[in-house]
Amino acid sequence: MNREHTDVVVVGSGFGGSVAAYRLAEAGLSVVVLERGQDYPPGTFARTPAQMSRAFWDPAEGLYGLYDVWGFRGFDSVVSSGLGGGSLIYANVLLRKDEEWFVKEEALPEGGYETWPVSRQELDPHYDAVEGMLGGTPYPLDHPAFAGTAKAHAMQDAAAELGLDWQLPSLAVSFAPTPGAEPGLGLPITDPKYGNLHGVQRRSCRLCGECYLGCNDGAKNSLDHTYLSAARHHGADLRTLHEVREIRPRPEGGYEVDYVHHDPLTKARKPESRTISCDRLVLAAGAYGTTYLLLRNKARFPGLSDALGTRFSGNGDLLTFLLRAKDRDRLRPLDASLGPTITSAIRLPDEVDGVPGAGRGAYIEDGGYPNFVGWMVEEADIAHEISRIVRLMRERFAAFFSHAPDTNLSGEVSELIGDGALSVSSLPLLGMGRDVPDGVLRLRGGRLDADWTTKTSEEYFARMRSTMKRIAAVLGATYADNPIWFRKRIITVHPGGGAPMGRHPGEGVCDPFGEVHGFPGLYIADGAALPGAVGPNPSLTIAALSDRMCTRLLEDTGRVHGTRPVGGAVNGTTRGSEVHRGAEERTSLSFTEEMKGFFAEGEHAPGAGEQAGRDHGHRLGFRLTITVDDVDRFLEEPEHTARAEGWIDAAVCGGRCQIERGWFNLFCPGSAPDRKLMRYRLHFTDAKGRPRTLSGWKDIRHRAATRVWPDTTTLFFRIFEGHVMESDDDEAAIAGAGILRLGLDDFARQLTTFRTEGPNGLAALERFGHFFLSELWDVYRPKLFHGHAPDTTDAPQTAAGSAATATDPEAAADFKNGTAPQATGDAQAVADAQAVADAQAVGDFEVVANSETLAFPELVAASEVATDSQVAADSEAAAGNEPSPA
Ligand SMILES: Cc1cc2nc3c(=O)[nH]c(=O)nc-3n(C[C@H](O)[C@H](O)[C@H](O)COP(=O)(O)OP(=O)(O)OC[C@H]3O[C@@H](n4cnc5c(N)ncnc54)[C@H](O)[C@@H]3O)c2cc1C
Numbered sequence: 011m012n013r014e015h016t017d018v019v020v021v022g023s024g025f026g027g028s029v030a031a032y033r034l035a036e037a038g039l040s041v042v043v044l045e046r047g048q049d050y051p052p053g054t055f056a057r058t059p060a061q062m063s064r065a066f067w068d069p070a071e072g073l074y075g076l077y078d079v080w081g082f083r084g085f086d087s088v089v090s091s092g093l094g095g096g097s098l099i100y101a102n103v104l105l106r107k108d109e110e111w112f113v114k115e116e117a118l119p120e121g122g123y124e125t126w127p128v129s130r131q132e133l134d135p136h137y138d139a140v141e142g143m144l145g146g147t148p149y150p151l152d153h154p155a156f157a158g159t160a161k162a163h164a165m166q167d168a169a170a171e172l173g174l175d176w177q178l179p180s181l182a183v184s185f186a187p188t189p190g191a192e193p194g195l196g197l198p199i200t201d202p203k204y205g206n207l208h209g210v211q212r213r214s215c216r217l218c219g220e221c222y223l224g225c226n227d228g229a230k231n232s233l234d235h236t237y238l239s240a241a242r243h244h245g246a247d248l249r250t251l252h253e254v255r256e257i258r259p260r261p262e263g264g265y266e267v268d269y270v271h272h273d274p275l276t277k278a279r280k281p282e283s284r285t286i287s288c289d290r291l292v293l294a295a296g297a298y299g300t301t302y303l304l305l306r307n308k309a310r311f312p313g314l315s316d317a318l319g320t321r322f323s324g325n326g327d328l329l330t331f332l333l334r335a336k337d338r339d340r341l342r343p344l345d346a347s348l349g350p351t352i353t354s355a356i357r358l359p360d361e362v363d364g365v366p367g368a369g370r371g372a373y374i375e376d377g378g379y380p381n382f383v384g385w386m387v388e389e390a391d392i393a394h395e396i397s398r399i400v401r402l403m404r405e406r407f408a409a410f411f412s413h414a415p416d417t418n419l420s421g422e423v424s425e426l427i428g429d430g431a432l433s434v435s436s437l438p439l440l441g442m443g444r445d446v447p448d449g450v451l452r453l454r455g456g457r458l459d460a461d462w463t464t465k466t467s468e469e470y471f472a473r474m475r476s477t478m479k480r481i482a483a484v485l486g487a488t489y490a491d492n493p494i495w496f497r498k499r500i501i502t503v504h505p506g507g508g509a510p511m512g513r514h515p516g517e518g519v520c521d522p523f524g525e526v527h528g529f530p531g532l533y534i535a536d537g538a539a540l541p542g543a544v545g546p547n548p549s550l551t552i553a554a555l556s557d558r559m560c561t562r563l564l565e566d567t568g569r570v571h572g573t574r575p576v577g578g579a580v581n582g583t584t585r586g587s588e589v590h591r592g593a594e595e596r597t598s599l600s601f602t603e604e605m606k607g608f609f610a611e612g613e614h615a616p617g618a619g620e621q622a623g624r625d626h627g628h629r630l631g632f633r634l635t636i637t638v639d640d641v642d643r644f645l646e647e648p649e650h651t652a653r654a655e656g657w658i659d660a661a662v663c664g665g666r667c668q669i670e671r672g673w674f675n676l677f678c679p680g681s682a683p684d685r686k687l688m689r690y691r692l693h694f695t696d697a698k699g700r701p702r703t704l705s706g707w708k709d710i711r712h713r714a715a716t717r718v719w720p721d722t723t724t725l726f727f728r729i730f731e732g733h734v735m736e737s738d739d740d741e742a743a744i745a746g747a748g749i750l751r752l753g754l755d756d757f758a759r760q761l762t763t764f765r766t767e768g769p770n771g772l773a774a775l776e777r778f779g780h781f782f783l784s785e786l787w788d789v790y791r792p793k794l795f796h797g798h799a800p801d802t803t804d805a806p807q808t809a810a811g812s813a814a815t816a817t818d819p820e821a822a823a824d825f826k827n828g829t830a831p832q833a834t835g836d837a838q839a840v841a842d843a844q845a846v847a848d849a850q851a852v853g854d855f856e857v858v859a860n861s862e863t864l865a866f867p868e869l870v871a872a873s874e875v876a877t878d879s880q881v882a883a884d885s886e887a888a889a890g891n892e893p894s895p896a
């Protein structure tokens with residue numbers, strides 16, 4: 011069967027998914043991220059009314075936008091759909107869950123208990139790692155350009171007056187061009203070493219307050235600019251508009267994932283379903299997305315914990331307003347539209363902190379709204395402005411209010427807020443905390459539904475509202491509930507739970523490391539895994555739990571080694587803590603290779619494909635940049651895997667096709683000890699939209715040293731239908747075959763393209779060169795000198811057959827099957843080659859291998875005689891006798 015396979019599929023690219031994509035790709039696993047939403051480079055977020063009206067996620071209605079709005083009976087909710095998940099529209103606050111709030115077996119009002127099977131201590135290294143990667147930094151309120159942010163000062167004053175803790179939390183925002191540099195407004199930001207997947211210049215924060223609409227300046231350090239760019243740098247395949255519909259375990263191990271690829275141009279209502287399989291499946295589609303996928307596919311996961319759907323909570327979210335703040339008799343400016351959406355936080359202690367009678371802890375943060383309301387305002391009349399805003403909001407969020415008995419909120423809101431609600435003296439307050447996580451997500455009529463109300467958290471909400479009223483009083487403001495509060499509804503942007511972690515299947519769906527009980531290799535990395543409300547804004551905790559999950563996963567695969575990865579923590583799991591080499595300590599190496607040749611559709615043998623392609627003038631070429639991310643690790647690992655990026659160009663494919671994902675293996679082990687392969691696997695999509703895989707190999711096997719040149723420069727390849735991984739080659743449908751060659755000119759150019767990056771560039775280049783030459787030496791050295799019979803696979807047929815039998819049983823089998831190379835075309839060239847092998851070339855080769863300078867031109871010089879052998883290779887290939895990729 012022709013099916014794509016990868017080490018890891020990650021569903022969703024929010025906080026859980028992005029961290030997983032980066033950590034696992036960085037460790038060398040092949041990772042495919044399936045994200046249903048689109049990507050949003052800076053400058054593409056909706057701002058005009060027309061754009062806003064399309065900015066919702068509802069593919070059935072032809073909408074593929076950013077906001078996914080849910081209306082349940084007890085509450086409403088907004089989450090995000092896009093590459094970077096909630097980080098695209100979140101308010102950037104990174105707060106750690108308070109140490110004591112990791113409660114253990116805390117009784118819930120209506121039975122059961124909440125328990126966190128992980129502690130703050132265990133999570134701290136992962137918090138550190140995520141904060142580092144997201145560039146968390148407190149709002150620079152003490153800096154002149156930022157000091158005039160009135161709302162932050164107002165919150166500070168109110169907290170001081172009320173005896174509450176106030177802080178400037180870490181914000182994942184760039185206030186300066188580089189971390190630690192002098193802050194400034196609108197300054198060009200320097201990209202980190204791993205680059206930026208959008209390739210668009212980012213600028214530091216200009217305090218426009220538009221964070222929850224998406225940052226058009228790129229000042230937010232959202233996941234696309236950070237984890238996902240780093241994941242992509244390490245080879246992760248990020249696929250947008252790919253929505254996962256079905257998941258199931260495979261009988262032979264691993265998982266299968268069915269997905270559709272939306273096309274906003276055609277808006278197909280029923281896009282074609284495709285399947286990818288993987289060894290490990292990471293669910294990170296958010297609390298709603300992941301729980302829905304598991305509920306929908308539950309029958310395929312027999313024995314899944316009954317905790318599925320439980321522990322849902324809205325993280326105690328409450329939105330209220332302070333209106334017309336006054337300082338004595340004069341209006342007190344709060345300037346809610348100046349600054350990022352949130353700048354500061356007041357902490358309400360919790361009973362578990364040792365404050366008797368305090369109840370459940372919470373945070374209250376200053377909110378903001380953008381200063382762009384011009385597009386909503388046609389008249390200067392303020393009352394109309396409010397009505398219009400509310401009307402627009404109502405229209406845009408139609409589904410959001412769909413469950414409310416009467417949806418005419420505009421009048422209510424206008425009446426309540428009155429003139430000047432969005433004036434300089436008003437401020438939204440955002441509350442959140444440890445509400446009671448006793449909600450249940452379930453399927454009703456095939457759709458996700460939630461049984462959850464504020465009832466069991468009444469005490470918590472009462473305390474929150476009374477504290478907000480006290481803040482209003484201190485600031486001389488009028489306190490106003492959000493109008494929908496009167497219907498005992500809340501709006502949550504922090505949904506959590508649904509597939510909670512627990513110590514055993516009776517307690518949770520997944521274990522404390524996110525692995526689903528009873529289903530090895532299936533992980534939950536997102537907000538669904540939360541066993542209760544985080545309390546503060548949850549995304550940092552979700553990301554830290556995912557980081558911890560990855561460390562455990564990599565330990566299980568034996569891939570945690572070296573020192574700490576730049577954006578991940580390796581300790582904090584119970585399985586010890588070998589460390590992983592940091593990016594700053596690694597040296598990478600890259601070079602560019604260009605090869606050209608012929609290809610024919612319908613042919614299965616490369617030689618025949620080359621011949622037919624040549625006859626019909628069907629050329630194919632590629633230009634690849636091969637990148638070794640960490641030379642040390644590359645040399646250590648037996649497969650010697652590097653990334654391949656670039657393009658394939660062929661008229662039969664419809665022109666130049668970008669490589670979507672590519673791998674290159676240098677001298678990975680072949681079917682015999684003295685046989686090595688250079689493998690190429692390139693995924694691309696042809697002009698007709700058909701996914702294709704070029705699978706190629708250069709066959710480096712023991713024979714005359716003169717074969718060094720043709721062997722290392724001749725690439726046999728097949729093109730498969732679909733994006734196929736190696737394990738599925740045998741079953742994959744072959745679209746065609748051919749041969750590519752590296753010309754001397756191209757090789758000379760290639761030598762000029764070698765680059766290194768990192769602390770030990772020259773040494774790395776030398777090690778790489780030494781490896782290259784010594785591997786060749788290993789394969790082609792004359793075995794005569796080492797007590798072996800010479801291998802004469804280039805000798806005329808009978809000699810080759812007997813030599814193969816004598817030295818290499820597998821080669822002998824190849825020979826019998828007619829798959830071993832046979833010098834049928836040019837006996838003279840073979841004889842020449844043999845002669846050189848026995849004499850001069852061997853000596854040359856030895857010189858090269860022992861060379862101090864390790865220059866590639868010397869290798870060419872040693873192989874120059876091989877131009878003759880090229881003729882032989884051509885003949886072999888033409889006869890379809892090219893070696894197999896085994
Ligand atoms: C306006 C707003 C402000 C916020 N402010 C803050 C804040 O300041 N600090 C904070 O900590 N948190 C904040 N949050 C909450 C934060 O965004 C979420 O807690 C966080 O994003 C959850 O992370 P996650 O990994 O669980 O899922 P998400 O980030 O929601 O990511 C899930 C991803 O999965 C994708 N997906 C869903 N279903 C599928 C499918 N079937 N196939 C493929 N892909 C799928 C979605 O498109 C999405 O990209 C805010 C949220 C909002 C809406």
Ligand code: SF4
Pocket residue numbers: 183214215216217218219220221222224225226227228229230349350351
């Ligand atoms: S305030 Fe404006 S510029 Fe700053 S992060 Fe938010 S959206 Fe970007």
